[in-house]
Amino acid sequence: MRWVFLLMGFLGLFQMAFSQEEPKVGVVLSGGGAKGLAHIGALKVIEEAGVEVDYIGGTSMGAIVGALYASGYSATELDSIFRVTDFAELIQDDVPRGAKTFYEKDDSERYALSLPFDDFKVSFPQGISGGQRIYNELVQLLYHVKDVRDFSQLPIPFICIATNIETGEEILLDSGFLPEAITASGTFPSLFEPSEIDGKVLIDGGVVNNYPIDEVRAMGADIVIGVDVQHGLVERESLSSATGILLQINNYRTVKDMVEKRKQTDVYIKPEIDDYSVIDFDYSGEIMDSGEAGARTKYDELVQVAQKQSGRTGKEHKVSMSDSLVINRLMVKGDSRYSRGYIKGKLRIDLGKKTSFEKLEQGINNLAATGNFKALRYELASNGLGTDLILKLKDEPTKMFIKMGAHYDDLYKSAALINLTRKGLLFQDDVASFDFILGDHIRYNLEYYIDKGAYWSFGVNSTFTDFDEEIDYGVISSNFDVVDDPNIGEILLDVTDLTNQIYLQTVLREEFAFSIGAEHKLLRYSTRTLTNAGQNIESSFEPTSGDRTFFEDSNYFSTFGKLTLDTYDDKYFPTEGLYFDGDFHFYLFSSDFNDNFKEFSIAKARMGTAFGLFPDLSLNIETEGGFKLGTSAVSSFDFVLGGFGNDFVNNFIPFLGYDFLSLPGNSFVKAYMRLDYEIAPKNHFLLTANVANVDDDLFRTGEWFTEPDFSGFGIGYGLESFLGPVQIYYSWSPQIDDSNVFFSIGYWF
Numbered sequence: 001m002r003w004v005f006l007l008m009g010f011l012g013l014f015q016m017a018f019s020q021e022e023p024k025v026g027v028v029l030s031g032g033g034a035k036g037l038a039h040i041g042a043l044k045v046i047e048e049a050g051v052e053v054d055y056i057g058g059t060s061m062g063a064i065v066g067a068l069y070a071s072g073y074s075a076t077e078l079d080s081i082f083r084v085t086d087f088a089e090l091i092q093d094d095v096p097r098g099a100k101t102f103y104e105k106d107d108s109e110r111y112a113l114s115l116p117f118d119d120f121k122v123s124f125p126q127g128i129s130g131g132q133r134i135y136n137e138l139v140q141l142l143y144h145v146k147d148v149r150d151f152s153q154l155p156i157p158f159i160c161i162a163t164n165i166e167t168g169e170e171i172l173l174d175s176g177f178l179p180e181a182i183t184a185s186g187t188f189p190s191l192f193e194p195s196e197i198d199g200k201v202l203i204d205g206g207v208v209n210n211y212p213i214d215e216v217r218a219m220g221a222d223i224v225i226g227v228d229v230q231h232g233l234v235e236r237e238s239l240s241s242a243t244g245i246l247l248q249i250n251n252y253r254t255v256k257d258m259v260e261k262r263k264q265t266d267v268y269i270k271p272e273i274d275d276y277s278v279i280d281f282d283y284s285g286e287i288m289d290s291g292e293a294g295a296r297t298k299y300d301e302l303v304q305v306a307q308k309q310s311g312r313t314g315k316e317h318k319v320s321m322s323d324s325l326v327i328n329r330l331m332v333k334g335d336s337r338y339s340r341g342y343i344k345g346k347l348r349i350d351l352g353k354k355t356s357f358e359k360l361e362q363g364i365n366n367l368a369a370t371g372n373f374k375a376l377r378y379e380l381a382s383n384g385l386g387t388d389l390i391l392k393l394k395d396e397p398t399k400m401f402i403k404m405g406a407h408y409d410d411l412y413k414s415a416a417l418i419n420l421t422r423k424g425l426l427f428q429d430d431v432a433s434f435d436f437i438l439g440d441h442i443r444y445n446l447e448y449y450i451d452k453g454a455y456w457s458f459g460v461n462s463t464f465t466d467f468d469e470e471i472d473y474g475v476i477s478s479n480f481d482v483v484d485d486p487n488i489g490e491i492l493l494d495v496t497d498l499t500n501q502i503y504l505q506t507v508l509r510e511e512f513a514f515s516i517g518a519e520h521k522l523l524r525y526s527t528r529t530l531t532n533a534g535q536n537i538e539s540s541f542e543p544t545s546g547d548r549t550f551f552e553d554s555n556y557f558s559t560f561g562k563l564t565l566d567t568y569d570d571k572y573f574p575t576e577g578l579y580f581d582g583d584f585h586f587y588l589f590s591s592d593f594n595d596n597f598k599e600f601s602i603a604k605a606r607m608g609t610a611f612g613l614f615p616d617l618s619l620n621i622e623t624e625g626g627f628k629l630g631t632s633a634v635s636s637f638d639f640v641l642g643g644f645g646n647d648f649v650n651n652f653i654p655f656l657g658y659d660f661l662s663l664p665g666n667s668f669v670k671a672y673m674r675l676d677y678e679i680a681p682k683n684h685f686l687l688t689a690n691v692a693n694v695d696d697d698l699f700r701t702g703e704w705f706t707e708p709d710f711s712g713f714g715i716g717y718g719l720e721s722f723l724g725p726v727q728i729y730y731s732w733s734p735q736i737d738d739s740n741v742f743f744s745i746g747y748w749f
Contacts, residue, residue: 023308026055026221028213028265029062031206032229033188033278036061037082038271038291042227043075045295050306051225055157057216059205062227063160063185064138067178070158071145072319079288081141087281090133097569098577099365102505102513103449103459107433109571110749111403111419112723118398131183131192132368132376138179139380140357143322146380146387150175157219160185161205161212165194170208172215173197177379188278196375196394206230210254213261223305226265227291229273230254267301269294327360328352328386336393337428338372343391345455346370348509352386360389366510370451372396372423399423406723407746409645411660412467415439417749435749441466445749459517461501465649468494471661479635479664480525480551480594491529493661494548497649498522503560515562519585523636523650525552552636554593560585572646572725573676573684573718574610575618581606590634600630602637604651608672616678626651627667627699639668641694641710644729644742647749656690657712657733659740667698671708676718684718688729710735714742723747 027046029039039062046053058066068078097105151158151174162171162184173181176197184195184202195202209215210230217224262268271294276287295302328351332340347363349355368376375394380387403419416438425432427450435445446462473488503517530549561584567577582605590597608622626639639651643660652661653670670692677685691708698704716729724747732739 023222024054024220025051025223025225025305025309026057026216026219027053027066028211028216028224028226029056029058029066030211030226030228030230031058031060031062031186031204032210032231033061034087034281034284035229035231035271035273035276035278035287036065037281037284037287038229038273038294039065039227040075040078040082041288041291041293042269042271042295043069044079044292045299046225046302047075049299049302050309051302052306052309053156053225055216055219055221057159057161057212057219058185059161059210059212060186060188062229063182063205067158067160067182068141070151070154070156071142071178072155073141074318077319082288083285085137085284087284090137095132095365095369096362097571098511098567099362100369101451101507101510102564102566103431103447103451104369105566105571107421109724110405110435110747111417112405112747114401114403116398117400117402117420131187131195132364134186135179135183135377136361136364138183139378140361141321142178143325143357143380144319145178147382148178151178151181152219154178159212159215159219161209161215162187162195162197162202163205163207165201165203168208170205171200171202180377180379195377206254211258211261213264217264223266223308224264225267225269225302225305226261227269227271227295228258228262229271229291230258231274231278267298267305269298271295322357324354324356325360325380326352326354326386327389329383329388331388331390332393333390334375334393336373336395338393338395342429342452343367343393345452349389369510372429405747405749407744407749409744409748410742411469411643411645411648412443413440415441415443415749437749441468455506457505457507459501459503459505461499461503463497463499465497465499466495468492469660471659475640475661475664476551479638482551488530491527494524494526494528495649496522496524496526499649501560511565511567513562513564515560515564517560519556519558519560521556521558523552523554523556524550525636526550550593552593554597554636555591556587557589558585558587568610572727573720574620575612575676576610579606579608579610579622585637587632587634587637594634596633598630598632598634600628600632600634602626602628602651604639618676618678620672620674620676622672623670624653624672625667625669625704627697635666638664638666639694640664641668641670641692644714644727644731645744645748655692655710655712656688656714656729656731656742657740658710658736659738663692663694663710665694665698666696667704668692668694669698669704682720684720686714686716686718686727686729688714688716688731721745 056066056070100108145154148154159172159174160182162173164171173185180197184197185205187195188204211228213224213226271291273287273290276283327349330344330351332343346366348366349360349363364376367373372395373393374396377392379390381390399422401421403421405417408414417435419433419435421431421433423431430450433447437443443466444464449459451457470490471493473491476482476491500520501517503515505513505515507513526548528548563582565578565580568574568579569576584601584603586601588599604626606622606624608620610618610620612618637651639653640661640663641653641655642658642662644654644656655663670690672690675687679685691711693704693709695703712731712733714729714731716727719726723745726745729742731742
């Protein structure tokens with residue numbers, strides 16, 4: 001038996017010696033915003049040197065990169081992923097236009113600023129971004145480890161750090177849903193809204209521990225390789241932004257802590273990235289290259305670490321990203337007051353059927369676009385037959401908002417917009433909105449909408465519009481019963497429109513809508529020019545005031561149907577998508593100011609497409625037309641082409657080459673083409689051409705199919721500014737001698 005004890009003792013000594021030769025290696029990745037992308041370059045060199053990582057811990061961006069690496073991605077795979085990621089788009093968290101209902105599209109393309117206004121007190125949001133799009137991206141990237149809730153069971157055991165914003169306590173995250181944990185670790189104050197996990201409100205872990213070396217040692221690491229991308233203290237000249245000041249305050253403690261933590265790091269890698277800031281995501285490739293260069297200065301030390309692991313067989317880094325899944329159960333958690341039917345209707349996911357991640361993200365964006373939820377997080381978990389989608393919702397407590405905008409164009413002139421919006425006014429899924437527009441012309445827009453998703457929704461609109469424009473008197477004499485006097489050139493036409501609508505609308509996938517409703521319209525065309533000039537104009541009507549001549553002053557009552565498809569990615573500068581807008585109005589009654597009313601209808605449609613030709617060069621092609629049905633002599637709803645812009649009232653149609661309200665007729669056809677070259681981000685060089693036929697009864701006479709009588713061209717520049725689009729056009733037409741310059745700034749309203 002003695003030889004047995006000797007053998008056991010020998011094996012024990014051998015095991016001790018072997019364990020000393022085979023140390024456990026941990027990697028620490030610090031926070032640093034965009035500079036954290038240098039971790040990827042450093043990991044490439046660590047892999048190249050042959051080091052096998054046993055544990056990994058990180059904070060903020062270090063947590064994101066670390067979690068992806070711990071889940072099985074190689075550094076090369078991460079390099080490929082992050083080089084093509086549009087970080088600016090993810091951080092801005094703009095909900096894609098296709099995820100918004102038509103009401104939400106209009107709402108987002110009208111206001112330059114929106115602020116909470118509860119209890120008639122203006123407040124500011126907790127962060128610029130809710131981080132939803134980043135979260136969606138992480139859920140897909142980490143789908144292959146969705147069922148790993150203990151992070152020690154990942155291919156490489158992992159931990160990350162967050163901060164309890166209420167207590168200032170450091171929170172170690174080593175379990176849970178991985179995308180949720182690393183999102184919380186990276187919620188940089190002021191840039192992202194705080195996250196909530198297990199009842200704790202969490203922000204960026206860098207506030208308390210930006211380099212978790214002690215935590216990685218506690219996991220069992222004998223050797224620690226640290227990659228430090230933290231920013232040191234900077235001079236006053238560099239403290240020019242709120243983000244920079246917050247970072248400087250946080251760095252007071254971080255810089256002091258790193259004196260000791262650096263000494264505890266066995267292989268310390270410090271990339272040369274001082275020229276980059278925490279938000280310089282546009283330089284992701286250069287930052288990753290800098291991380292690689294910084295790690296190469298420690299290459300010999302890394303090789304020595306790898307040699308101590310000579311007995312390892314090596315871990316295989318290979319992840320097959322999934323682009324689809326089967327969701328067969330929806331679970332809704334949280335304190336949301338919205339019904340399951342409403343939520344499922346917005347998601348538009350068929351349970352039990354194969355669903356792409358793109359469609360899942362679209363559904364999540366549909367919910368986010370409503371603005372009804374303060375927090376919108378979700379988990380995916382296997383259930384044997386497919387995947388559970390576990391939605392964790394928290395309602396947005398703010399129900400009232402004040403919104404503002406500003407605009408100038410050549411028709412409506414200058415205008416300032418103040419809006420009050422109230423959600424949940426009468427029902428849980430309704431919204432009421434009132435625009436009051438001050439400027440050269442006072443206007444308003446009142447809307448009330450009950451959103452029932454795929455079911456029939458209900459809406460009420462009331463709009464008041466007023467503007468004046470110098471137009472050729474021939475346009476008036478051809479449309480109204482007035483003397484055609486060649487001595488009258490131009491008159492200043494005042495247009496007043498009050499429209500009230502009540503309608504039902506059903507929406508398919510947020511991009512296709514069918515509406516039916518009833519409408520009242522007070523339409524008034526008048527001028528002071530004729531009276532002031534002392535002209536004696538004979539007509540079938542009398543002026544209703546001593547200093548103004550009225551051409552129209554009637555109330556009209558109609559029913560209407562509307563069919564809309566809108567997949568354009570942008571209203572003003574579309575680069576892809578389809579568009580169709582068809583409208584049919586049947587006018588039943590009128591107060592009949594001109595004593596010529598008979599029932600009639602107006603039908604019109606506009607359709608188009610946008611697509612890319614080359615990088616940064618896109619083509620937008622559209623065609624539209626309209627006609628009048630019936631024998632009524634009413635001409636107030638005739639089409640009038642000319643000018644540049646959006647959101648015109650009645651049947652005024654933009655047409656470059658001619659001034660506003662230049663080409664009248666009760667029917668028209670028009671074709672439009674625009675080349676858009678994005679010469680720099682948000683800067684557009686525009687080349688536009690349009691042709692048209694405009695006359696009475698074009699479709700009856702067949703003239704709509706003949707060679708166009710009118711054409712116009714334009715060269716322009718467009719800028720996507722914080723106020724909305726800024727556009728300037730020089731336009732001309734071969735048919736006339738005059739050219740025009742059109743200018744607009746801000747969203748149209």
